[in-house]
Amino acid sequence: MQEHQDDFSMVFEGAAGQGVQTITSLLLPVLRKSGHHVFSCMEYMSRIRGGSNSTEIRLTGKPRRTYVSRIDLLLSLTPRAYERLHERLHEHTLIFAEEEKFGTHWDSRCIETPLGRFANEAGGAVYSNVSAVGVVLAVLGIPLERCTDYLRAQFAGKGEEVVERNIRAAQLGYEFGIQLPADRRPKLPEPAHENQRDSLMMDGTSALGIGAIAAGCNFICSYPMSPGTGVLTFLAARAKGFGIIVDQAEDEIAAINAGLGASYAGAKSMVTTSGGGFDLMQEGMSLAGMIETPIVVHIGQRPGPATGLPTRTEQGDLDLALHAGHGEFARAIFAPGTLIEAIETMQRAFDTAQRYQIPVVVLSDQYLLDAVSTIRVDEIKRLPAKPGIVETGKEYKRYAFTESGLTPRGVPGFGAGIVRVDSDEHDEEGLITESFEMRRRMMEKRLARLQTLRNEALRPTVIGNPDTAEIITVCWGSNRGVLEEALERLDDNRVAGLHFAQLWPLVRDTAGLLGNGRKKIIVIENNAQGQFANLLHRESGIDVSRRILKATGEPFSVEEIVEKLTEIAHGQST
Amino acid sequence: MQEHQDDFSMVFEGAAGQGVQTITSLLLPVLRKSGHHVFSCMEYMSRIRGGSNSTEIRLTGKPRRTYVSRIDLLLSLTPRAYERLHERLHEHTLIFAEEEKFGTHWDSRCIETPLGRFANEAGGAVYSNVSAVGVVLAVLGIPLERCTDYLRAQFAGKGEEVVERNIRAAQLGYEFGIQLPADRRPKLPEPAHENQRDSLMMDGTSALGIGAIAAGCNFICSYPMSPGTGVLTFLAARAKGFGIIVDQAEDEIAAINAGLGASYAGAKSMVTTSGGGFDLMQEGMSLAGMIETPIVVHIGQRPGPATGLPTRTEQGDLDLALHAGHGEFARAIFAPGTLIEAIETMQRAFDTAQRYQIPVVVLSDQYLLDAVSTIRVDEIKRLPAKPGIVETGKEYKRYAFTESGLTPRGVPGFGAGIVRVDSDEHDEEGLITESFEMRRRMMEKRLARLQTLRNEALRPTVIGNPDTAEIITVCWGSNRGVLEEALERLDDNRVAGLHFAQLWPLVRDTAGLLGNGRKKIIVIENNAQGQFANLLHRESGIDVSRRILKATGEPFSVEEIVEKLTEIAHGQST
């Protein structure tokens, strides 16, 4: 069990409604307080009760931002755990379960753990999960008190009895755990003992929400759709404090049109959705392009087509985002890969939308949105946001021609001028035109900004040393964490990595970054066709020699990427 | 005026409501009956009355399918004609107009033509256009009787008085015309005297409609949107005769979902729209992909973004069509360039949709839809259409795995089985699944057909000899006619052409067709960014060295393309 020295992974499995997420949310703060680096993610079915969901918590010697396939400790509440997870178990995995519920695959790795009994003793079946927390703490050698305080705080609102039952349930589990023999008590990574107050723990959704607030977002209108809804509820919870107007639309078409109406009137507005909802926003995207009105659109990707797998992850909507909306207009697309990037690119998205008067897409996915990790407070940047609007004079023309194609943006009710926007082709004043010459000039005006946008594009993050490497592995969005860790494990200086957090426009010297055709390019993405690989090829002219793709609804594990890259690197050297 | 020998172009200009289209529709049959090859197209503003619209009629020595910029005869009814058309006039252009209405640019080319007076004499201002027809016939040396018979037939329903007034108006114009001096009477191309019954005259809309009927289309549900509406009205007019169910939807979302419902129940269904309406159909496209249900979507393109120029032409929605709908699934895209191709690719679209159980897009544009030309009856093919469905047995599974990925398609009410389709990821029976393995297999199933689809892809039409050429000029959709004629005029064997009527998937050996990088590739398209050029590059790896683009809302004229190609060919040889 040498691996456990700096990396210990625990998985908690149970049916929807059994409170598996509560296990994680109780354990995470306690584990952090014990000085461990933590990463956590979850996978769940599209149902409210039943089925089989699981969460993973990794305890690591240094900060990590991805999951491992390998399970060192499994705590299972349903008979479906074995079938769903058995490939991820190894010979030393500790399995905590009740034989009766676990089913036929009971073996020497399993530890009969009467959670049901503890729960009943504490006050009812709902407490099983809290008993599980007790067991885990004991096994990990963490004092129960660290958790009981937390339980007390958490459940205070529900009355003393509930608090007591929770604590009792935890105690029963804990007492069971500390009596287990030493070989059932894993070695954990050395706690980092870093100053708690220097770092924050959150999921991707929160990071995007924080970014939006930092950017001054004050309007969000959206229709619920997993996994995009989280950003809506994040902002709704903080709406009062930050003066954000939150409106749940009747459908996604209304959402983006309301967003544009608000933006026209001076709001910093955004919408959040997933691929299917974004389909319905296409015409709105096109409108944003035509009326040169800023809007930020967050797409939390999940597997399509159609309803697909509503609670799973995918990176299948890049092509759609690139080409969304009929006709031609400028846009930008960001795809953060870490919490810091999420906070930063969301700010950048607002700033870009405002300054360039265009729609900007932020592409995330279920994996990134739900995964919890930590960031250092001092890494969180607030970008300066230029005021997007000007006071109008009497002769104000919303689409006056300028060299850059950008006209200072006025809003109605601010200044002596009037502000007209029109979805038809229009003249400088924003009135319908049928002049071909005006059309030509307005098309040029709207597209000219693509040049400056491209000059400002974010450079990809470099992993390892691409100059000396023979193979460059490229990824985008949520795959940054897994590529970083896989390259670290691979520890082969022939292989380097690039992570793109801006997908459109791409930086000018993308071809150079890819070695101008002198290196082998591998692209990793969570879709079936290699959408980013196509874009890279199209934009840089560089051939992509290998695509590592996965569109099952699951994210890549570190092991998977290591295996694929090893194979390729090995092929390279022979 | 030597050019007139085999090519004479007339333009009729007037405000909406002045009956300019009537001029064309009266003249065209008469001109054809006189043995001329005709081509006609129109450009009009997005309004019902007023403004300035025009139609062009070309009389040519051989069949043509595109317009020329050069105007040999202009008949104008409004003061805006000069401003809008003057660049297209030449020193010998005959201009028929009333000085009072024509305005300040009256010169020696103008012939005072008192249409207003004739109309009043005949019975009112509405007859101006019919008087104009009389003038034109006289000038062209065509006996008036050929038209009066037609007028009689056309207006019979409106009563004898209306017929007489029309005839009177035509006569007055005719009498005026025959008194003009000989130098005001152009030389026309030699009539072809081909057997009338061998050829048909129609616009692109009709050709697509004919294709749909040939394919057995029996369901269309759509929401009006120019220029896509024509296909809807074409089928509505023939619904009774051919048993086609026609439903005007409340919006485009309803249209495509009704189309899919009907298709699921066994209809051969289609929808027609334009870019903005297609935006709203994205989720439906994705659904079609997921439930493997055929549907044909006709997009009549017009300039975007947003409402853009509703009555103009563009090829700006290719990227959208290629990537429409979230998630990944198979599709095909056709873009006919001639009437024959319109009839044929529409049939192919239905057949492909049925056999591959996918959504198929037919991309046209306003120019192609409205342009009138002739086709030989014996060129019109009816393609064999395989029956798309099977009778189900008791154990029928809608998504049973097969080698090709295609499952014989059952419909409800036909056989003992039940037929389930599901927008969620599903198992072989069509029931929701959350299995990653099932997901993987179903994704493979849905995408596998892309291979066979590609094998069957239509080869581009070759213009000239690409083997010996140094430059290959590529176009798609409506630009076939202009490229053909431009290459003919250019008469330079260093320049050849390729016209793609299928845009997705592209034929396997596209790179070979493009000369494997050994030739200069030029792409011509009516958009601002070169969307097809991008696709060609991405799919073939071949660089496109020059893009000839136009996104003003007007189609390319022959002269424009000749000029651009001459420039390039000249640059090539020096």
Added chain:
Amino acid sequence: MDSPLEPFVMPSDTDVAWCPGCGNHMVLKAVRGALDELKIEPENLVMVSGIGQAAKAPQYLKVNMFNGLHGRALPAALGIRLANRNLTVVVESGDGDLYGEGGNHFLHAIRRNFDITIIAHDNMIYGLTKGQASPTSQRCMKTPVQVGGVNLEPFNPLAVALSLDAPFVARAFAGNIEQTRSIIMEAIRFKGCAIVDVFQPCVVFNKMNTWQWFREHTCELPEKHDPSDRLMAMQQAFRSDKFPLGIFYRNENRETYEDLAGIGASPLFRQTPVSDEAFSAMLETFL
């Protein structure tokens, strides 16, 4: 099919994704009861739904199913009926699906009056997406999005349906399976667009409109209620003291869209290819 007595029954290992105690189970039971009693052949019945918890209902019946997009059940149902009017088409979906995302289709389905039955599982909440307000959510309900409480007037599906002269308008409650079953039976029998809004408690997310709440806030239509009187029905639909259950309105005089549009009895899938003669005759018109 499995057994002539229980034609719609799914295999016993079918995993029903609904929560224990949810009203959906009762609605499903009522629907199955109605179908059984009407002796509909499963091969000639199509259940159409959108997306949501309610919209999963057709997954739990052994029957033809079109489980389409969120909000888009009604247009799909229209297409199905027009393509084959021999099929019985029943739409079953949620309040969010039918009245929110699909609101426009609801209006225009009623205008068309094609022959379907719409069963709305009305739990006054978005269940599947974990508890945001739905169009029928009552004022002041707090949710993670409506943090200050719902401040929109609840959508009144019955009143809207009546305003467009929907010819069959009813409300049921999952707590009363027998009445629900019998209303659904009537609705399916009815020729035209029949709407049944079924109150269905969501025991997980809707803590305001519980089984208890629905019991206390529903009542029978008054004895003297005349279901042929649209204005009287409207008056009952406007009530908010208690929500009456039963058939509010029934108008046998509206012709169906299928009849008015002259849809023939032979389904489109049986149509033979256009004959060469007919095709040539059409071409002739372009001579």
Added chain:
Amino acid sequence: MDSPLEPFVMPSDTDVAWCPGCGNHMVLKAVRGALDELKIEPENLVMVSGIGQAAKAPQYLKVNMFNGLHGRALPAALGIRLANRNLTVVVESGDGDLYGEGGNHFLHAIRRNFDITIIAHDNMIYGLTKGQASPTSQRCMKTPVQVGGVNLEPFNPLAVALSLDAPFVARAFAGNIEQTRSIIMEAIRFKGCAIVDVFQPCVVFNKMNTWQWFREHTCELPEKHDPSDRLMAMQQAFRSDKFPLGIFYRNENRETYEDLAGIGASPLFRQTPVSDEAFSAMLETFL
């Protein structure tokens, strides 16, 4: 702005794209009359429209304009109002735009009851796309798409609005500019979602509902009509012998969405950046 007396007047060379004789000219006149009389400052008025002939109306007034997508005027208007409640927002669009493509937004705008005025130019046809049936087209009207005549029940905007308790519901006729102007004035003055359906003859495409037809088929509301009685208003809205003109319903008791949602008086464009303190305090919650 040009002159204090005629603040909304466009330059005299403005090319109005409407046909001579069209009812749109009269509606525009009525709207301008109402704006003039209300002495609204053009800088604080936003006209919002979709796409169609009617939707061009804001192009012919010198005023802030959001001429958005077909069918989507109402959500845009919502966004504008929420971002700056000091602006007077008037939506002017066609029957197809508001009740067809935009039907869902119509329902939910009424539920929200935000403070706008909706002026629907109701010509019972799609004008701009050359004469297909609109939601309000009367039965049996033939068009190039409805070759056998319209066979859907006309959409009844007033009844639908009433069914959702829209607090201001009125009908006017372009043939009566004075009444139209005064109703529009009342509507703009009204705090909440005010709906005015204006009969507007389309002289080019609608040969059924002509000036003459509208004159013959409209009448005043009965003298005894009580606009505070919703059921009475509904009864008038149901009439099809003649279509009454006037203010059908007026309910001063519904609170506006802006008030209920606590939208402040200061427009969003004046908001200052989030302070470092507030930002840090939020971050603290993730410690």
